[in-house]
Amino acid sequence: MSEPAEQAERPEQPGxxxxxxxxxEPDVVEQVQxxxxxxxxxxxxxxxxxxxxxxxxxEILGNIVEHAYAPDAPGRMLTVEVEVRDGVVRxxxxxxxxxxxxxxxxxxxxxxxxxxxxxxxxxxxALDELAxxxxxxxxxxxxxxxx
Amino acid sequence: MIEIDVTTDSQGIGVxxxxxxxxxxxxxxVRSTLEQxxxxxxxxxxxxxxxxxxxxxxxxxxxxxxxxTARKAGGDLRIARPTEAVLTVLxxxxxDKVLRPRDTVEGAFYV
Numbered sequence: 143m144s145e146p147a148e149q150a151e152r153p154e155q156p157g158x159x160x161x162x163x164x165x166x167e168p169d170v171v172e173q174v175q176x177x178x179x180x181x182x183x184x185x186x187x188x189x190x191x192x193x194x195x196x197x198x199x200x201e202i203l204g205n206i207v208e209h210a211y212a213p214d215a216p217g218r219m220l221t222v223e224v225e226v227r228d229g230v231v232r233x234x235x236x237x238x239x240x241x242x243x244x245x246x247x248x249x250x251x252x253x254x255x256x257x258x259x260x261x262x263x264x265x266x267x268a269l270d271e272l273a274x275x276x277x278x279x280x281x282x283x284x285x286x287x288x289x
Numbered sequence: 290m291i292e293i294d295v296t297t298d299s300q301g302i303g304v305x306x307x308x309x310x311x312x313x314x315x316x317x318x319v320r321s322t323l324e325q326x327x328x329x330x331x332x333x334x335x336x337x338x339x340x341x342x343x344x345x346x347x348x349x350x351x352x353x354x355x356x357x358t359a360r361k362a363g364g365d366l367r368i369a370r371p372t373e374a375v376l377t378v379l380x381x382x383x384x385d386k387v388l389r390p391r392d393t394v395e396g397a398f399y400v
Contacts, residue, residue, distance in 0.1 A: 172290065172314050175343065193374055197381075200345045204313045254387045257354045260346040267381040 158223040159185065166207050166218035166237055171200055174222055185226040188288070195231045195287035198269035199224070201261040202235050202283050210239025210281060230288035241276045291315035293322050303331040304394055308340040311348030319348065323355035323366070332364025335397040338390075339370035344378045352388060367397040 160177050164170045175196065182192040203222070211218050220237040249266055252259040266272055271286035291314075294306040303326045307319055326334055336352065338344075356366040369391040371379065379385040391397040 168314050171312050171345075172310070175310060175312075193377060196343070197345070197374075197378065200312060200343075204345060204347060207313070251383055254384055255353060255357065257350040257357075258346070260349060260382050264346050264378065264382055268377075 158225045160222065160224040162222045163219060164222075166211065166220045166239070168204075168207055170207065170220065170222075171203050174203060175200065178224070181224065181226065187226055187231060188229060191229065191231060191288045194268040194270075195224075195233065195285065198265040198272065198285050198287070199233055199235070201265035201268075202272075202285065205261050205265075206235065206237045206239065206281070206283075210237050210242065212240060215239070230286065233283075233285040235283040235285070237281050238279070239281055242274070242281060244274060246272060246274060291318060293319060295322060295326065297331060298395075300398075301331065301333065302398060303334040304337060305334060306337045306340060310343040311341050311351070312343065312345040313347035316345075316347040316351040320351035320354055323351070324358055327355070327358050327362050327364070332359050332362035333398060334359055334364065334366045335391075335394050336366065336368045337370055337394045338368055338372060338375050340372075341375055342372060344375045346382070349378065349382060349384060353384075356388070365398075367391055369394045369397045 160181050162174065162177065164173060178196055206220055217238065220235060222235055224231065224233040246266065249262045251263040269285050269287055270289065273284040275282050291307050291309040291311060296304045298304060305322060311319060323334060359366040368388050371390045376390065379388060391400060
Protein backbone atom coordinates (compact mmCIF):
# COMPACT_ATOMS: atom_id res chain seq x y z
CA MET A 143 0.00 0.00 0.00
CA SER A 144 1.42 3.30 -1.01
CA GLU A 145 0.62 6.59 0.60
CA PRO A 146 -1.98 8.54 -1.31
CA ALA A 147 -0.41 11.29 -3.31
CA GLU A 148 -0.64 14.59 -1.55
CA GLN A 149 -3.58 16.50 -2.88
CA ALA A 150 -3.04 19.76 -4.61
CA GLU A 151 -3.89 22.56 -2.26
CA ARG A 152 -7.40 23.76 -2.88
CA PRO A 153 -8.43 27.36 -2.83
CA GLU A 154 -9.98 28.37 0.47
CA GLN A 155 -13.67 27.58 0.25
CA PRO A 156 -16.08 28.69 2.94
CA GLY A 157 -18.03 25.42 2.76
CA UNK A 158 -20.44 24.39 5.49
CA UNK A 159 -18.76 23.95 8.86
CA UNK A 160 -21.10 21.09 9.59
CA UNK A 161 -22.33 18.72 6.89
CA UNK A 162 -24.06 15.49 7.66
CA UNK A 163 -26.19 12.91 5.88
CA UNK A 164 -28.05 10.48 8.09
CA UNK A 165 -31.18 8.30 8.29
CA UNK A 166 -34.23 10.36 9.28
CA GLU A 167 -34.60 8.73 12.71
CA PRO A 168 -34.83 10.37 16.15
CA ASP A 169 -31.17 9.61 16.95
CA VAL A 170 -30.08 12.10 14.32
CA VAL A 171 -31.07 14.87 16.75
CA GLU A 172 -28.49 13.72 19.27
CA GLN A 173 -25.88 13.34 16.55
CA VAL A 174 -26.45 16.87 15.24
CA GLN A 175 -26.42 18.43 18.73
CA UNK A 176 -23.06 16.82 19.50
CA UNK A 177 -21.64 18.30 16.31
CA UNK A 178 -23.23 21.70 16.98
CA UNK A 179 -21.66 21.86 20.45
CA UNK A 180 -18.23 21.50 18.81
CA UNK A 181 -19.10 24.07 16.16
CA UNK A 182 -20.27 26.69 18.66
CA UNK A 183 -17.02 26.29 20.56
CA UNK A 184 -14.68 26.32 17.57
CA UNK A 185 -16.40 29.30 15.94
CA UNK A 186 -16.96 31.23 19.15
CA UNK A 187 -20.62 31.85 18.31
CA UNK A 188 -22.55 34.16 20.64
CA UNK A 189 -24.25 31.83 23.16
CA UNK A 190 -27.71 33.38 22.72
CA UNK A 191 -27.52 33.12 18.93
CA UNK A 192 -26.23 29.55 19.16
CA UNK A 193 -28.99 28.56 21.55
CA UNK A 194 -31.80 30.00 19.43
CA UNK A 195 -30.41 28.47 16.25
CA UNK A 196 -30.09 25.07 17.90
CA UNK A 197 -33.67 25.27 19.18
CA UNK A 198 -34.96 26.03 15.71
CA UNK A 199 -32.86 23.35 14.07
CA UNK A 200 -33.88 20.65 16.55
CA GLU A 201 -37.58 21.47 16.00
CA ILE A 202 -37.28 21.29 12.21
CA LEU A 203 -35.30 18.05 12.47
CA GLY A 204 -37.99 16.63 14.73
CA ASN A 205 -40.65 17.76 12.30
CA ILE A 206 -38.93 15.97 9.42
CA VAL A 207 -38.42 12.77 11.40
CA GLU A 208 -42.03 12.71 12.62
CA HIS A 209 -43.99 14.10 9.69
CA ALA A 210 -42.08 14.04 6.39
CA TYR A 211 -42.47 10.37 5.65
CA ALA A 212 -45.30 7.95 5.03
CA PRO A 213 -45.30 5.12 7.59
CA ASP A 214 -42.70 2.49 6.64
CA ALA A 215 -41.32 4.66 3.82
CA PRO A 216 -37.96 3.15 2.89
CA GLY A 217 -34.71 5.06 2.39
CA ARG A 218 -35.44 7.98 4.70
CA MET A 219 -32.38 10.18 4.53
CA LEU A 220 -31.86 13.76 5.53
CA THR A 221 -29.03 16.22 5.18
CA VAL A 222 -27.92 18.94 7.56
CA GLU A 223 -25.60 21.79 6.65
CA VAL A 224 -24.64 24.59 8.99
CA GLU A 225 -22.24 27.45 8.42
CA VAL A 226 -21.13 30.39 10.51
CA ARG A 227 -20.00 33.62 8.95
CA ASP A 228 -19.49 36.96 10.68
CA GLY A 229 -21.46 35.75 13.67
CA VAL A 230 -24.46 34.75 11.55
CA VAL A 231 -25.49 31.10 11.64
CA ARG A 232 -27.20 29.62 8.61
CA UNK A 233 -28.48 26.11 8.14
CA UNK A 234 -30.13 24.04 5.44
CA UNK A 235 -32.03 20.84 6.13
CA UNK A 236 -32.99 18.62 3.23
CA UNK A 237 -35.06 15.45 3.16
CA UNK A 238 -36.49 13.04 0.61
CA UNK A 239 -39.89 12.89 2.24
CA UNK A 240 -43.31 13.87 0.97
CA UNK A 241 -44.01 17.46 0.00
CA UNK A 242 -45.71 19.35 2.79
CA UNK A 243 -48.42 21.92 2.44
CA UNK A 244 -47.61 24.62 4.93
CA UNK A 245 -48.05 28.33 5.29
CA UNK A 246 -45.48 29.37 7.87
CA UNK A 247 -47.20 32.73 8.33
CA UNK A 248 -50.27 30.97 9.71
CA UNK A 249 -48.46 28.90 12.35
CA UNK A 250 -49.57 29.69 15.89
CA UNK A 251 -48.67 28.42 19.35
CA UNK A 252 -51.25 25.87 20.56
CA UNK A 253 -53.07 26.13 23.91
CA UNK A 254 -51.04 25.69 27.05
CA UNK A 255 -52.39 22.22 27.81
CA UNK A 256 -51.57 20.84 24.34
CA UNK A 257 -49.04 18.03 24.41
CA UNK A 258 -47.82 18.51 20.83
CA UNK A 259 -47.94 20.94 17.93
CA UNK A 260 -45.46 23.51 19.26
CA UNK A 261 -42.51 22.58 17.06
CA UNK A 262 -42.89 24.97 14.15
CA UNK A 263 -44.18 27.81 16.31
CA UNK A 264 -41.15 27.43 18.59
CA UNK A 265 -38.80 27.31 15.58
CA UNK A 266 -40.33 30.50 14.19
CA UNK A 267 -40.04 32.23 17.56
CA ALA A 268 -36.42 31.15 18.06
CA LEU A 269 -35.05 31.81 14.57
CA ASP A 270 -34.59 35.10 12.75
CA GLU A 271 -35.51 33.45 9.47
CA LEU A 272 -37.21 30.21 8.51
CA ALA A 273 -38.22 29.25 4.98
CA UNK A 274 -39.44 26.08 3.32
CA UNK A 275 -39.24 25.06 -0.31
CA UNK A 276 -39.87 21.98 -2.42
CA UNK A 277 -36.99 21.59 -4.80
CA UNK A 278 -36.19 18.72 -7.16
CA UNK A 279 -38.30 16.21 -5.27
CA UNK A 280 -36.82 17.18 -1.92
CA UNK A 281 -37.99 19.29 0.97
CA UNK A 282 -35.58 22.01 1.94
CA UNK A 283 -35.64 24.22 5.03
CA UNK A 284 -33.51 27.33 5.39
CA UNK A 285 -32.70 28.63 8.85
CA UNK A 286 -30.87 31.72 10.05
CA UNK A 287 -29.97 33.29 13.37
CA UNK A 288 -28.13 36.56 13.69
CA UNK A 289 -27.84 39.54 11.37
CA MET B 290 -28.79 10.64 25.86
CA ILE B 291 -30.33 11.38 29.20
CA GLU B 292 -29.97 10.06 32.70
CA ILE B 293 -32.92 10.44 35.07
CA ASP B 294 -32.52 10.41 38.84
CA VAL B 295 -35.71 9.69 40.80
CA THR B 296 -36.07 10.05 44.56
CA THR B 297 -38.94 10.59 47.01
CA ASP B 298 -38.47 13.02 49.87
CA SER B 299 -39.74 12.70 53.46
CA GLN B 300 -42.99 14.51 52.51
CA GLY B 301 -43.71 11.92 49.82
CA ILE B 302 -42.87 14.36 47.03
CA GLY B 303 -41.17 12.77 44.04
CA VAL B 304 -38.07 14.52 42.75
CA UNK B 305 -37.08 13.79 39.16
CA UNK B 306 -33.78 15.04 37.77
CA UNK B 307 -33.31 14.69 33.99
CA UNK B 308 -29.59 15.08 33.28
CA UNK B 309 -28.74 16.02 29.71
CA UNK B 310 -30.84 17.02 26.70
CA UNK B 311 -34.59 16.54 26.92
CA UNK B 312 -35.55 16.15 23.24
CA UNK B 313 -37.57 13.78 21.08
CA UNK B 314 -34.81 11.25 21.74
CA UNK B 315 -35.33 11.20 25.51
CA UNK B 316 -38.89 12.55 25.94
CA UNK B 317 -40.56 9.09 25.89
CA UNK B 318 -38.26 7.94 28.71
CA VAL B 319 -39.00 11.04 30.81
CA ARG B 320 -42.72 10.75 30.13
CA SER B 321 -42.87 7.11 31.25
CA THR B 322 -40.74 7.79 34.33
CA LEU B 323 -43.18 10.50 35.42
CA GLU B 324 -46.24 8.37 34.63
CA GLN B 325 -44.86 5.46 36.63
CA UNK B 326 -44.34 7.74 39.62
CA UNK B 327 -47.97 8.88 39.53
CA UNK B 328 -49.18 5.31 38.97
CA UNK B 329 -47.20 4.25 42.04
CA UNK B 330 -49.04 6.84 44.13
CA UNK B 331 -46.63 9.79 43.99
CA UNK B 332 -48.80 12.52 42.50
CA UNK B 333 -46.76 15.46 43.78
CA UNK B 334 -43.65 15.76 41.65
CA UNK B 335 -40.85 18.28 41.32
CA UNK B 336 -38.85 18.12 38.10
CA UNK B 337 -35.44 19.56 38.89
CA UNK B 338 -34.20 21.05 35.61
CA UNK B 339 -30.83 22.29 36.88
CA UNK B 340 -29.02 19.67 34.79
CA UNK B 341 -31.35 19.71 31.78
CA UNK B 342 -29.16 21.46 29.26
CA UNK B 343 -31.68 21.58 26.41
CA UNK B 344 -35.44 21.24 26.03
CA UNK B 345 -37.44 20.85 22.83
CA UNK B 346 -41.17 20.75 22.08
CA UNK B 347 -41.26 16.96 22.59
CA UNK B 348 -39.75 17.39 26.05
CA UNK B 349 -42.29 20.12 26.79
CA UNK B 350 -45.05 17.75 25.68
CA UNK B 351 -43.81 15.13 28.14
CA UNK B 352 -43.88 17.68 30.99
CA UNK B 353 -47.37 18.93 30.08
CA UNK B 354 -48.65 15.37 29.80
CA UNK B 355 -47.23 14.49 33.22
CA UNK B 356 -48.63 17.71 34.69
CA UNK B 357 -52.13 16.71 33.58
CA THR B 358 -51.67 13.14 34.83
CA ALA B 359 -50.46 14.36 38.23
CA ARG B 360 -53.36 16.82 38.60
CA LYS B 361 -55.88 14.13 37.63
CA ALA B 362 -54.46 12.03 40.46
CA GLY B 363 -54.97 14.90 42.91
CA GLY B 364 -51.38 16.12 42.84
CA ASP B 365 -49.32 18.54 40.79
CA LEU B 366 -46.10 18.77 38.84
CA ARG B 367 -43.75 21.66 39.42
CA ILE B 368 -40.45 22.57 37.87
CA ALA B 369 -37.44 23.99 39.63
CA ARG B 370 -34.09 25.57 38.78
CA PRO B 371 -34.40 25.74 34.98
CA THR B 372 -31.26 26.41 32.97
CA GLU B 373 -31.15 29.42 30.63
CA ALA B 374 -31.97 27.23 27.61
CA VAL B 375 -35.01 25.72 29.34
CA LEU B 376 -36.21 29.11 30.54
CA THR B 377 -35.95 30.50 27.01
CA VAL B 378 -38.09 27.69 25.61
CA LEU B 379 -40.71 28.17 28.35
CA UNK B 380 -40.92 31.87 27.52
CA UNK B 381 -41.03 31.40 23.75
CA UNK B 382 -43.89 28.91 24.11
CA UNK B 383 -45.77 30.98 26.73
CA UNK B 384 -45.61 28.05 29.14
CA ASP B 385 -43.82 29.90 31.93
CA LYS B 386 -47.20 30.44 33.64
CA VAL B 387 -48.51 26.87 33.58
CA LEU B 388 -45.01 25.56 34.30
CA ARG B 389 -43.88 28.35 36.62
CA PRO B 390 -40.22 27.86 37.51
CA ARG B 391 -39.44 27.60 41.23
CA ASP B 392 -36.10 28.63 42.68
CA THR B 393 -35.54 25.54 44.79
CA VAL B 394 -36.53 21.89 44.75
CA GLU B 395 -37.29 21.87 48.47
CA GLY B 396 -39.58 24.88 48.30
CA ALA B 397 -41.31 24.01 45.03
CA PHE B 398 -44.53 22.92 46.75
CA TYR B 399 -44.52 25.70 49.33
CA VAL B 400 -44.25 28.83 47.16
